[in-house]
Amino acid sequence: MVVALAVGSTALAQTAVEKGMKVYTEQKCSLCHSIAGKGNVKGSLDGVATKLKEAEIREWIVDPKGMTTKMKAERKPAMKAYPNLAKEDVDALVAYMMTLKK
Numbered sequence: 001m002v003v004a005l006a007v008g009s010t011a012l013a014q015t016a017v018e019k020g021m022k023v024y025t026e027q028k029c030s031l032c033h034s035i036a037g038k039g040n041v042k043g044s045l046d047g048v049a050t051k052l053k054e055a056e057i058r059e060w061i062v063d064p065k066g067m068t069t070k071m072k073a074e075r076k077p078a079m080k081a082y083p084n085l086a087k088e089d090v091d092a093l094v095a096y097m098m099t100l101k102k
């Protein structure tokens with residue numbers, strides 16, 4: 001039972017990451033960001049999970065304007081907001097970003 005539970009939650013996490021990759025592509029995050037050298041290299045997200053906490057990554061996605069001010073980010077164009085992203089899409093994106101460790 002314990003084993004089955006552990007396997008089950010790993011599979012779930014995997015699905016969220018895969019969904020996150022899809023959302024990342026669909027939302028064209030790569031116009032301003034790159035992962036593993038693909039996309040806009042000025043905004044590399046490689047190792048972002050080492051640099052930021054999960055809550056901060058989520059904050060960037062749900063409140064980019066607030067985070068731009070808070071983190072004094074100067075790169076232009078500034079990150080745009082995604083008010084139409086479903087909560088599960090945000091969760092999936094965050095799950096994906098959390099795999100980007102250095």
Ligand code: HEC
Nearest residue numbers: 027028029031032043057060073075076077078079080093
């Ligand atoms: C119009 C350009 C643009 C788009 C599109 C964009 N971003 Fe950003 N994003 C930025 C800028 C500018 C920053 C500030 C940090 C920097 O200079 O890279 C940032 C910061 C971030 C950070 C924090 C990175 C760090 O190193 O501190 C994350 C995470 C992030 N964006 C995720 C996303 C995701 C996920 C998407 C797609 C849903 C997205 N961004 C779309 C411009 C953009």
